[in-house]
Amino acid sequence: MFYHSFHGLKLSALGFGGSRLPRNGPSDRDVDEAETVRMADCALDGGINYFDTAWGYHGGCSESVLGRVLKRYSRDSFYLADKFPGYDLPNMSRVREIFPEQLRRCQVDYFDFYLIHNVCEADIDTYLDPQYGILDYLLEQKRLGRIRHLGFSAHGALPVMERFLEVYGPHMEFGQIQLNWLDWELQDARGKVALLERYHLPVWVMEPVRGGRLARLAPEDEAELRRLRPDESIPAWSFRFLQSLPQVAVILSGMSSLEQLQDNLRTFRAARPLSAGEEETLLSIARRMTAGVPCTACRYCTSHCPRELDIPALLMLYNDYIFSNGGLLVPRAVQSLPPEKRPSACAACRSCEQICPQQIQIADVLADFAGKLAP
Ligand code: SF4
Numbered sequence: 345m346f347y348h349s350f351h352g353l354k355l356s357a358l359g360f361g362g363s364r365l366p367r368n369g370p371s372d373r374d375v376d377e378a379e380t381v382r383m384a385d386c387a388l389d390g391g392i393n394y395f396d397t398a399w400g401y402h403g404g405c406s407e408s409v410l411g412r413v414l415k416r417y418s419r420d421s422f423y424l425a426d427k428f429p430g431y432d433l434p435n436m437s438r439v440r441e442i443f444p445e446q447l448r449r450c451q452v453d454y455f456d457f458y459l460i461h462n463v464c465e466a467d468i469d470t471y472l473d474p475q476y477g478i479l480d481y482l483l484e485q486k487r488l489g490r491i492r493h494l495g496f497s498a499h500g501a502l503p504v505m506e507r508f509l510e511v512y513g514p515h516m517e518f519g520q521i522q523l524n525w526l527d528w529e530l531q532d533a534r535g536k537v538a539l540l541e542r543y544h545l546p547v548w549v550m551e552p553v554r555g556g557r558l559a560r561l562a563p564e565d566e567a568e569l570r571r572l573r574p575d576e577s578i579p580a581w582s583f584r585f586l587q588s589l590p591q592v593a594v595i596l597s598g599m600s601s602l603e604q605l606q607d608n609l610r611t612f613r614a615a616r617p618l619s620a621g622e623e624e625t626l627l628s629i630a631r632r633m634t635a636g637v638p639c640t641a642c643r644y645c646t647s648h649c650p651r652e653l654d655i656p657a658l659l660m661l662y663n664d665y666i667f668s669n670g671g672l673l674v675p676r677a678v679q680s681l682p683p684e685k686r687p688s689a690c691a692a693c694r695s696c697e698q699i700c701p702q703q704i705q706i707a708d709v710l711a712d713f714a715g716k717l718a719p
């Protein structure tokens with residue numbers, strides 16, 4: 345295992361995610377505690393010292409299982425991260441009730457890391473609403489020593505993160521984002537990393553293998569990668585990509601079996617960053633996999649739109665929608681836009697198409713998008 349320095353701490357580059365713990369039953373709450381014990385033992389033996397959980401993971405059982413499992417170790421032998429679940433809007437007014445309950449469930453007196461969970465289009469206005477006093481309360485917990493380091497996680501698009509950081513930025517110490525070689529361009533993870541860098545915030549990574557989607561590729565793509573690094577497994581390429589980014593400190597992996605954990609530990613014995621050529625190969629595969637509308641975000645079109653639509657942002661969402669086969673996040677992101685800024689607001693005047701250097705049939709794409717999103 346290798347480590348990154350953070351405020352005098354040595355954080356393992358691989359973190360133990362608590363969102364996909366092993367299960368022994370059909371329900372998400374059926375966490376296999378005996379297997380989790382074996383995995384935690386193996387993780388600590390392998391040098392992992394960062395454990396991540398959240399109020400909502402496994403219906404609350406992730407916190408309590410990890411609490412019991414980690415209780416077997418001295419408190420200074422691991423770092424524990426938990427999160428405030430404001431993404432469920434009724435929780436916004438409950439921070440004073442939820443935070444102490446999280447300490448109780450996890451059987452600890454303090455969290456080493458505490459995050460404002462899942463800043464996104466659906467909750468940003470509420471997170472920024474001072475009436476809930478969330479930031480003030482968490483800063484008070486930090487002053488009392490119950491939170492050692494405060495950060496946030498975000499699934500929202502870049503403008504949402506910008507709005508969040510304008511208010512919360514001075515108090516944040518790290519930012520956790522969905523970052524992998526597919527989302528580098530698809531979800532503009534590159535722009536998000538640059539934004540965090542502007543605020544001098546190290547990056548914590550979630551979904552490094554995009555929920556397992558990047559562990560198996562088309563046979564021709566796998567063959568191309570094997571030619572470059574015959575001894576590297578396909579999932580390991582995702583970690584090598586992240587090991588090439590100097591801004592990344594902790595890479596969280598939600599592992600569901602001992603085998604997965606052991607595989608990941610092998611990958612993290614040492615960093616093996618990608619060369620520029622290897623990175624370009626990976627990104628070319630990503631572009632093939634996500635081949636949708638070839639918008640380059642040059643923004644030439646935006647000043648031509650009588651409806652003042654953010655055309656490149658809508659096209660990026662469209663590509664994500666197509667790749668993700670719908671999913672939850674994109675419809676939610678579009679829903680959070682005012683009706684006059686959604687794909688359905690396009691007047692099909694086609695004046696944007698006359699300036700687009702990529703000759704994208706923008707009006708047709710937006711009509712298709714609006715149709716797909718229609719109830
Ligand atoms: S076709 Fe739609 S997106 Fe393009 S300029 Fe007209 S209204 Fe705007």
Ligand code: SF4
Nearest residue numbers: 639640642643645700
């Ligand atoms: S002009 Fe074309 S490529 Fe440029 S941002 Fe608009 S749609 Fe994208």
